[in-house]
Amino acid sequence: MPPEQVTVLGECVADAFTAPDSAPGELALRVLPGGGPANTAVTLARLGTPTRLLARLSEDAFGRLFRARLEASGVDLSAAVPAAEPSTLAVADLDEQGSAGYSFHAEGTADFQWTRAELARVDLTSAACVHSGSLALVRAPGAEAVEEFLRRAAATASVCLDPNVRPLLVAPEVYRERLPRWCRLADVLRLSEDDLALLRPGADPARACDDWHAAGVPLVVLTRGARGVLLSLDGERAELPARPARIVDTVGAGDAFTGGMLHRLARRGLLGGRLTGLRLAEVVEAAEFAGRVAALTCEVRGPNPPWGSSLTEPAGAAPGASGTVRNALGEVSGER
Template sequence: MRREPPARPSPVTVLGECVADAFTEPADGASDALTLRVLAGGGPANTAVALARLGTPARFLARLGDDVFGRLFRRRLEDSGVDLSAAVRAAEPSTLAVAELDAAGQAAYSFHAEGTADWQWTRAELDAVPLDGVTCVHTGSLALVREPGGTVVEEFLARAARAGATVSIDPNVRPLLVPPAVYRERLPAWCRLADVLRLSEDDLALLLPGRTPEAACDEWHAAGVPLVVITLGERGALASLDGERVTVPAPPVRVVDTVGAGDSFTAGLLHHLGVQGALGGRPDGLTISEVADACAFAARVAALTCSVAGPNPPRADRLGEPTAPARPGG
């Protein structure tokens, strides 16, 4: 039996990296120079920011350096209302990604990530994080595969699942830093841990080359994850709940760039599920109709992110309507 919707969205804990996204721009009057415009990014950080801006209480578990980028990250997160009380003040430098946008607004990245703060999680740091009352933990991207911290993060997810939290994972494959084979090797374990697996069609092509989205969903359900959502860019998203499927269209939008769109989609999905009272443990009472509603909301959040430059997700008042449809009878 499904619980009643909470009085406010269920809180979500996000674990992962912050990355300084440096966008290249021509330098005025110089053919042999570039200007870098630096924005605070990183997939998990973007998701935490988007959740908080939508009205979900979001706690971010991060290792934040005390360099110029680390201070930039902290300002952005705090200004968006993200709870940093459990963040670690790290001695290591911050991660830098240099992004070049193509004509369609798609970003190609080069990473400067050796020895940086994001991957140095220790068991003691995460064991100190309380999980009492936590309804959802989301993670993904490089935090799950970069060592020495990746294994410790997986252990934390297992502890969260035992504590009754819904576990959400976004692989967000970064082949320039970690070979796709590493993700493929660890993906079955993630499917056993996760209640929600959200990934892009680009991730799918790297993880299961030549496989259709429907076949991939069936394989991941068999490995243990009940809800799989594959975003398809301008074609919307395919959601599969234990094999029952629905396709949700993407809203029309004038794309400035697509940076952070997938992270915003994940935030919109979790926010909507939280508003519906569907977070907290396995999604046993969830229906495909509720999943479709959540994905439609998430697609709107992602579209608004694409309509502005950089990973700048919208606040709730930009959506122009309530964050979730009313439930029958109440």
């Protein structure tokens, strides 16, 4: 049986949501543990995939909050690095549709200070897949060490990347310059419609997928809001509709989709190496499952993906859910 463990590398972010009941002259914030890679790791672990998170965890109050959530979800933190730097903070403001706009406080924070020595100590023997993305791929000074680690991982494990472009912190040109290198080392490129618009403005999605395949990545997964998901496996394509959900908010939905997809592929023994034997029908099945995981995440507040046991309930019928019934991936800007 091939190894099922997934190693996730990336940031933990304190998501501070503005509270509508703030007193006059004050702004109350409700802080939830988040961050795209951390959300994906939590999803994987809650679904039952052995999951390890490579993170630099601050010793501040937010860092303790991250650790408690990750450990309670079953994420392995044995390779996490205790960090002296502060945690990254994102202040989120939800609109009437449950989508979040963010402002980041990330200068000199723990997440982006990776060194080659810290990552060289990581044993990849049991990893079927290494997933990374978001700001860890592009923020100095640690981005080069992260990319070097991913090149090492690609020798034995499948590599999944989610660029999660954040133009307020890093110019899209930086992502565009590095994307061909990422395609050469990655086996799965998972991105949103917002990412596509920033990376390839005005590009036809199919043409963009073909270009990325030509650069080296076998599987491209593009979530397209209300139009669902586009899957492209070496040019062979399928489209899936977005799954209906009773939306509370869409925070963390894209990360939950990624976690659900990788969980399903790992459970089927399909991860490891360059995915040369992968069939489109297997990708479709994994994406259908991932859509269900994302839908359930939208039906609760914050980046709170479901446990495997809750998947016996059909999405759209969660007890106590409120809000408007919409497509679970229909709010692309609030996926993470």
